[in-house]
Amino acid sequence: MDLARSPLALPFPEIPPIDGVTVRVARAxxxxxxxxxxxxxxxxxxxxxxxxxxxxxxxxSEVKIGRESVAGGTARAIIVNAGNSNAFTGYRGREAxxxxxxxxxxxxxxxxxxxxxxxxxxxxxxxPKDKARDGVEAALMAEPCGxxxxxDTIGTTDTFAKGxxxxxxxxxxRIELGGIIKGSGxxxxxxxxxxxxxxxxxxxxxxxxxxxLSDINTRTFSCITVDGDTSTSDTVLVCATGKAGHAPIxxxxxxxxxxxxxxxxxxxxxxxxxxxxxGEGAQKFISISVSGAVSDESARRIGLAIxxxxxxxxxxxxxxxxWGRVVMAVGKAGEPADRDRLxxxxxxxxxxxxxxxxADYDEAPVAKHLAGQxxxxxxxxxxxxxxxxxxxxxLTHGYIDINADYRS
Amino acid sequence: MDLARSPLALPFPEIPPIDGVTVRVARAxxxxxxxxxxxxxxxxxxxxxxxxxxxxxxxxSEVKIGRESVAGGTARAIIVNAGNSNAFTGYRGREAxxxxxxxxxxxxxxxxxxxxxxxxxxxxxxxPKDKARDGVEAALMAEPCGxxxxxDTIGTTDTFAKGxxxxxxxxxxRIELGGIIKGSGxxxxxxxxxxxxxxxxxxxxxxxxxxxLSDINTRTFSCITVDGDTSTSDTVLVCATGKAGHAPIxxxxxxxxxxxxxxxxxxxxxxxxxxxxxGEGAQKFISISVSGAVSDESARRIGLAIxxxxxxxxxxxxxxxxWGRVVMAVGKAGEPADRDRLxxxxxxxxxxxxxxxxADYDEAPVAKHLAGQxxxxxxxxxxxxxxxxxxxxxLTHGYIDINADYRS
Numbered sequence: 001m002d003l004a005r006s007p008l009a010l011p012f013p014e015i016p017p018i019d020g021v022t023v024r025v026a027r028a029x030x031x032x033x034x035x036x037x038x039x040x041x042x043x044x045x046x047x048x049x050x051x052x053x054x055x056x057x058x059x060x061s062e063v064k065i066g067r068e069s070v071a072g073g074t075a076r077a078i079i080v081n082a083g084n085s086n087a088f089t090g091y092r093g094r095e096a097x098x099x100x101x102x103x104x105x106x107x108x109x110x111x112x113x114x115x116x117x118x119x120x121x122x123x124x125x126x127x128p129k130d131k132a133r134d135g136v137e138a139a140l141m142a143e144p145c146g147x148x149x150x151x152d153t154i155g156t157t158d159t160f161a162k163g164x165x166x167x168x169x170x171x172x173x174r175i176e177l178g179g180i181i182k183g184s185g186x187x188x189x190x191x192x193x194x195x196x197x198x199x200x201x202x203x204x205x206x207x208x209x210x211x212x213l214s215d216i217n218t219r220t221f222s223c224i225t226v227d228g229d230t231s232t233s234d235t236v237l238v239c240a241t242g243k244a245g246h247a248p249i250x251x252x253x254x255x256x257x258x259x260x261x262x263x264x265x266x267x268x269x270x271x272x273x274x275x276x277x278x279g280e281g282a283q284k285f286i287s288i289s290v291s292g293a294v295s296d297e298s299a300r301r302i303g304l305a306i307x308x309x310x311x312x313x314x315x316x317x318x319x320x321x322x323w324g325r326v327v328m329a330v331g332k333a334g335e336p337a338d339r340d341r342l343x344x345x346x347x348x349x350x351x352x353x354x355x356x357x358x359a360d361y362d363e364a365p366v367a368k369h370l371a372g373q374x375x376x377x378x379x380x381x382x383x384x385x386x387x388x389x390x391x392x393x394x395l396t397h398g399y400i401d402i403n404a405d406y407r408s
Numbered sequence: 409m410d411l412a413r414s415p416l417a418l419p420f421p422e423i424p425p426i427d428g429v430t431v432r433v434a435r436a437x438x439x440x441x442x443x444x445x446x447x448x449x450x451x452x453x454x455x456x457x458x459x460x461x462x463x464x465x466x467x468x469s470e471v472k473i474g475r476e477s478v479a480g481g482t483a484r485a486i487i488v489n490a491g492n493s494n495a496f497t498g499y500r501g502r503e504a505x506x507x508x509x510x511x512x513x514x515x516x517x518x519x520x521x522x523x524x525x526x527x528x529x530x531x532x533x534x535x536p537k538d539k540a541r542d543g544v545e546a547a548l549m550a551e552p553c554g555x556x557x558x559x560d561t562i563g564t565t566d567t568f569a570k571g572x573x574x575x576x577x578x579x580x581x582r583i584e585l586g587g588i589i590k591g592s593g594x595x596x597x598x599x600x601x602x603x604x605x606x607x608x609x610x611x612x613x614x615x616x617x618x619x620x621l622s623d624i625n626t627r628t629f630s631c632i633t634v635d636g637d638t639s640t641s642d643t644v645l646v647c648a649t650g651k652a653g654h655a656p657i658x659x660x661x662x663x664x665x666x667x668x669x670x671x672x673x674x675x676x677x678x679x680x681x682x683x684x685x686x687g688e689g690a691q692k693f694i695s696i697s698v699s700g701a702v703s704d705e706s707a708r709r710i711g712l713a714i715x716x717x718x719x720x721x722x723x724x725x726x727x728x729x730x731w732g733r734v735v736m737a738v739g740k741a742g743e744p745a746d747r748d749r750l751x752x753x754x755x756x757x758x759x760x761x762x763x764x765x766x767a768d769y770d771e772a773p774v775a776k777h778l779a780g781q782x783x784x785x786x787x788x789x790x791x792x793x794x795x796x797x798x799x800x801x802x803l804t805h806g807y808i809d810i811n812a813d814y815r816s
Binding site for chain 1: 463465498531718719722725732739745760763802803808811
């Protein structure tokens with residue numbers, strides 16, 4: 001099944017080389033396809049690393065091992081296998097990951113723990129060790145390539161290459177951040193795991209880098225949903241090579257910490273939104289802004305209940321300002337809410353205020369907004385100061401086509 | 409949009425008259441349609457009542473008031489309005505419910521709290537008081553009708569009338585239980601709320617009746633899902649008229665308590681499954697049996713995570729034995745699970761045991777099972793004795809048609 005390019009796709013951005021980062025790709029032929037499917041990202045000595053991983057308890061060996069390795073704080077290489085997720089493959093899957101770690105560590109003369117491995121694709125088939133060995137060997141010897149080629153190589157059912165760029169000033173030093181990501185949401189562990197990689201030449205201590213990433217994650221990658229299904233392999237890594245040459249950032253009080261954090265959040269938000277823009281069957285990009293909740297976390301949960309509701313998503317697909325379904329989703333979220341304080345709007349127009357339909361509600365501008373491609377839903381809970389924004393896509397016939405009619 | 413009769417529909421069963429229960433229907437014309445849409449169920453003096461209601465915090469006035477009324481333990485009448493859910497309508501909605509309670513209480517010379525009201529249909533439009541008054545007046549004067557006519561009258565987008573029957577011996581007395589239900593799942597608060605009513609001539613003390621219903625609910629109505637969206641109006645009531653004449657059942661130790669509880673559970677399970685069989689767009693009926701969880705409640709949550717997964721539901725729609733998606737759903741449930749102890753099977757055949765694909769797995773009999781209409785998924789967590797069974801349906805193009813292409 002050939003997937004058409006998402007109507008919500010964005011062009012791949014201009015991302016400059018990041019000092020200390022070299023990208024290569026090769027063909028391991030994990031599937032019967034004519035494309036590169038193994039990515040090797042080499043990192044300069046002294047590169048700091050931080051990561052966030054899936055909360056799915058049935059996670060892959062890559063995630064289990066990766067979580068331990070990232071705790072060490074430094075990395076020299078990332079290997080990404082596309083076409084086989086190596087999840088639910090027991091000890092054989094683990095052996096394949098350890099083989100790759102040893103092979104790359106030998107080449108770079110670093111420790112195994114400094115080699116991070118991700119895999120994405122079909123579940124339940126152990127990653128073939130011979131293909132992995134030959135693929136890694138080819139990648140180690142390959143000519144360096146650009147970011148867009150790497151973004152294409154880590155993809156599986158993605159319909160477009162996804163990247164983001166930001167820069168910031170740390171004191172007098174300009175630093176660059178570049179990131180790539182793959183995924184059509186968390187909706188298909190055998191087809192579309194989310195894997196994201198962000199690189200910067202900034203110098204950032206590992207512990208502080210992890211603190212920043214974990215915090216930013218709650219407002220970016222943890223705020224997107226396609227259908228609420230959580231992949232077994234989700235991974236986002238941030239690598240800071242330090243090649244920009246400024247004094248290392250180790251806490252929020254250090255010069256440039258705020259600027260770096262803001263730039264990192266920009267890149268994370270852009271990458272997260274790109275995954276939604278490639279959501280399976282997506283025709284509309286939906287932003288759900290929740291305010292007035294008892295806390296930010298409560299707002300996030302309410303937003304996700306709305307964003308995961310098949311009823312809300314099909315209503316948007318049909319261009320229907322069906323605020324009753326939003327009420328339902330708020331009510332089922334399991335978070336504090338009061339029916340008689342609830343307000344709901346679309347595209348800047350309130351449809352319901354304080355628990356009742358707006359008296360002079362004019363559906364015409366709302367219908368026009370819903371006919372567009374970028375949909376805004378506003379929900380005010382009326383109880384506190386908690387707020388969050390969730391990004392999702394609509395639920396269409398395309399989703400059924402991809403996931404039911406297609407035999408994986 | 410005319411909805412075709414569900415391919416999973418069952419014929420309406422033979423339900424005998426229940427002594428102490430009289431059913432009448434009338435036309436309130438809540439919508440522009442040519443059908444009865446108001447049901448009046450009269451209950452003999454001394455009838456015990458118990459109820460379970462939606463947990464949605466944005467529930468309707470009917471649910472808020474009904475919850476308080478049921479706490480009184482006795483009921484004389486049930487009024488069901490179809491075509492307007494009266495949810496999210498503020499004080500005006502509440503006034504309409506109170507008007508109906510007063511009108512019926514005046515007719516029966518009972519207290520207002522003994523009149524239970526349910527409404528189902530569009531959200532956000534206050535129930536018109538004049539139509540309700542005339543409709544109730546007509547219903548009070550109407551000739552009694554049968555169970556199937558009542559089941560048709562409480563329905564909205566249901567594609568078939570749904571009922572269940574059981575009988576049991578309490579000492580030497582044969583008692584009858586009859587129930588009707590409406591709903592195409594909890595998937596559409598403006599289209600398809602779940603409302604269920606069960607009647608028996610058994611004599612059961614209200615507190616014990618409530619204990620039984622609350623317990624049975626955890627294994628029946630709380631074990632079905634169409635898409636995980638929780639209606640704002642869900643209600644199930646059990647009414648025991650006591651007309652069978654045996655000594656009242658007030659505890660598990662009383663004669664007939666076990667027989668009555670088993671019969672009540674039979675009726676509840678049948679009614680719950682009928683709702684799934686009328687799930688929007690359903691082509692297959694799916695039973696998910698979870699064993700080996702750390703508790704029954706943990707098993708239920710895992711089963712619901714599987715049953716609510718759009719990925720699992722689309723895989724079944726496509727006849728795909730995609731056990732990787734079941735692994736994913738188990739892992740995201742937030743319950744204790746160990747990837748390396750997990751086993752998954754379809755139609756009596758294990759596809760994966762103890763965290764790995766079965767070595768000599770033969771897909772032929774599994775593919776044959778999945779081509780059928782009744783699908784069994786077995787999941788063993790391998791950690792404890794907790795078990796639960798969840799019933800759901802597949803996710804098909806019909807679901808999108810009904811909820812996106814149809815403007816409610």
